[in-house]
Amino acid sequence: MTLDLSISRRGALGLAGGAAATLAMPGIVRAAGVDLVVHYSMPAIFKDAQEAIAAAFNARQSAIRVSYVNPTPTYEDGAQLILRQAATGQLPDVSFQGLNRLRLFAERGIALDLRGLLKDEGDPARLGYSAPLLGLGFHGGSQAGLAFATSNPISYYNADLLKRVGADPEAFPKTWDDAIALSAKIAGLGDGINGMFFRWPGDDWMFSALLYGYGGRMLTTDEKAVAFNGPEGLAALKLLDRMVKEGRMPNLAASASSTQDLQAFAAGKLGMMFRTTAQVRAISQSVGANFTLRTTVMPVIDPVKGRLPTGGAGAMITAKDPNRQRAAWEFVKFATSAEGTSLMVKNTGYVPTNQIAIDNPEYLGDFYKQNPLFVAATKQVPLMIPWYAFPGQNSVRVTQVMVDQLARIAEQKATPEAVLADMATEVTKLIPTP
Amino acid sequence: MAEAATIAQTRAAPARRHAGETAVAWLLAAPATLAYVAMILVPSLALVVLAFTDYELGAPGFRWVGLGNFTELMADRGFLRSVANTALYVLFVAPVSVALGLAIALLIEGGRRGRALFRALFFLPVVSLTVAMATAWSYILHPTIGPLNALLRAVGIDGANWLGDSGTVLLSLGLIGIWENAGFNLVLFLAGLTAIPRDLYAAAEMDGVKSAWDRFVTVTWPMLGPTTLFVVIITTVRAIRVFDTVATLTQGGPNKASEVILFTMYTEGFSFFRMGYSAAITLLFLVAVTVLMLVQNRLIDRRVHYG
Secondary structure (H helix, E strand, C coil): CCHHHHHHHHHHHHHHHHHCCCCCCCCCHHHCCCEEEEEECCCCHHHHHHCCCCHHHHHCCCCCEEECCCEEEEEHHHHHHHHHHHHHCCCCCEEEEHHHHHHHHHHHHCCCCCCHHHHCCCCCCHHHHCCCHHHHCCCEECCEEEEEEEEEEEEEEHHHHHCCCCCCCCCCCCEEEHHHHHHHHCCCCCCCCCCEEEECCCCCHHHHHHHHCCCCCEEEECCCCECCHCCCCCCCHHHHHHHHHHHCCCCCCCCCCCCCHHHHCCCCCCEEEEEEEEHHHHHHHHHHCCCCCEEEEECEEECCCCEEEEEEEEEEEECCCCHHHHHHHHHHHHHCCCCHHHHHHHHHHHHHHCHHHHHHHHHHHHHHHHHHHHHHHHHHHHEEEEECCCCCHHHHHHHHHHHHHHHHHHHHCHHHHHHHHHHHHHHHHHHCCC | HHHHHHHHHHHHHHHHHHHHHHHHHHHHHHHHHHHHHHHHHHHHHHHHHCCCCCCCCCCCCCCCCCHHHHHHHHCCCHHHHHHHHHHHHHHHHHHHHHHHHHHHHHHHCCCCCHHHHHHHHHHHHHHHHHHHHHHHCCCCCHCCCCHHHHHHHHCCCCCCCCCCCCCHHHHHHHHHHHHHHHHHHHHHHHHHHHHHHHHHHHHHHHCCCCCCHHHHHHHHHHCCHHHHHHHHHHHHHHHHHHHHHHHHHCCCCCCCCCCCCCHHHHHHHCCHHHHHHHHHHHHHHHHHHHHHHHHHHHHCCCCCCCC
16 A cells, blocks of 8 residues: 555645646536535545545535545445435435446436436546446446446466466466466476466356456346357356366355465465456565566457456445535546546556546556556456446346356366356346346 | 332332332333333334335335245245255254363363363354454365365375365364354353262262263263253354354355355345345244244253252
């Protein structure tokens, strides 16, 4: 956390002075004298970023004061809190939630549809909201929120282990065939060393990385039937199967909270890990000086159709009063502006969510020069599509069904064909019937 | 004091005194009664109501679904698996940790040196925070870098993937459960042992009881009856309630192999937000636990000798 503190302070100071993009705040006059209450989760990751953004926002205008309620430890706790508060009428004005949960709030009428407010701003591209970035918060016909901090899956590797098997750390495998072959080689070193771990447990995110990699999708476009049970889904499961069979991938405790893969990696006993870029900071801290840690882009599956899922947090407006909604919009706009997103990146290492900050090296060029481990994720920005949020009341439950089915492959208890068929049957039962 | 004085003054009028005493009794019991009603009775009744609805956390309203949640439960692979897993877990953890607690208590009681040390050592798991210990367990049981498998490798055995293999995960969690519960039972048994009058042993020796086993069978075991009843019930309850190790180590995985009732209840309610469904699980759980406790109490109580 300490490495960029000076940079972010400088950034915060710079903000007060310049940057015309968000200085035009027509809503402020109408929304004068509002104390805005904001909620976010995962203070371990976001506290510094949120406080820098609130400080910058409060410093540049006096009509709206932003203050935070106690942050919740995880996205799940955060979702519970807002759902409970919706029932008791104690909602904050703005809440930062996991991107795949925005839909749940939109369907329950808790998250304000931002299309009206966006329309008043004119061309969204002028504010740095490109169509793909807006798409990250657009679910089931509603602009439920705006992406605030995004992540995508990247490759982490132990350069020392690669050298030990004669592989060049500068030329990390570009395809899964090569990655799996390399994994087998590293596993051949023995002494409890494994080649790779693909972080499939926890939720459906990493499975969708494989599915999207083949150009597949979870449900049909009308969301009435499963679509992952086609050739792309089968290819994705077969790839996972090959990682276990040929890449000798161990089955490291199948749970979201399990840290066995991180433990093995930090101990220098795991060659490669494929998981979210959000962990870069934590992993580089736990690795320390044990070995040379490197990161790079994911091996490519389909260079044309292939995409990657987007994780992270989005900002949604939960205020009901129009005056507060406008004030909340000013803050959300600032938090996702080029300046806001730069503060977020410098304090977290997540991927920026404003096209202006992505395109213009003035904002983050220096940061990435000094923190090369964060670069891998930014190279994949053009590939990022939304982390699919299932419709209906079983939205979250579906993801558990998928993980349970993937476990059968990780344990080599069923073939990819059998797993795909069962997965399709179970998910079909859980999506709303038309 | 004031009340005592009032009671003393009204001794002459029994009817009024009785009324006054009743009032005082209610007054004294009021805080506990109110707390019980507000914190336990009302929420429990709300739970019963919720169990017959499709209420979701954050939803604007709910529909009555009658027995819908219960019929869904009966066909829910995950729930049935979690009932079976919980039963297996209890059948393994409860008897072993009771027996182990008793055995260690007897050894410590019979030993001459280091009693305090051993008592403290075996009690440590009870006072340590499970969530914090989970990280340690996850490392110890790690398939490749874990000390346990390293130890096994040293003697030429290929260790299992303790928490990652659906065949061993419940066993591993059970062993952790025993580690946690045995120390607790040990302390209860130690307390029970010190309460046995010494002269009973002397009397038994006079009557020709010579071996340690005979002393145990004729004096210790019958005298420990009330303690054992308590320990058995409390251990069963603690085992049925297993949650933290599952939540922190396996989250019910892989593929529901370590799914237990309380964890299912938690995920349905707080991860999947299906409050009605979760309430139905809780209701079944409450009924099952109550019945189990009543049966256990009746069965064992008949054989207990209250000295």
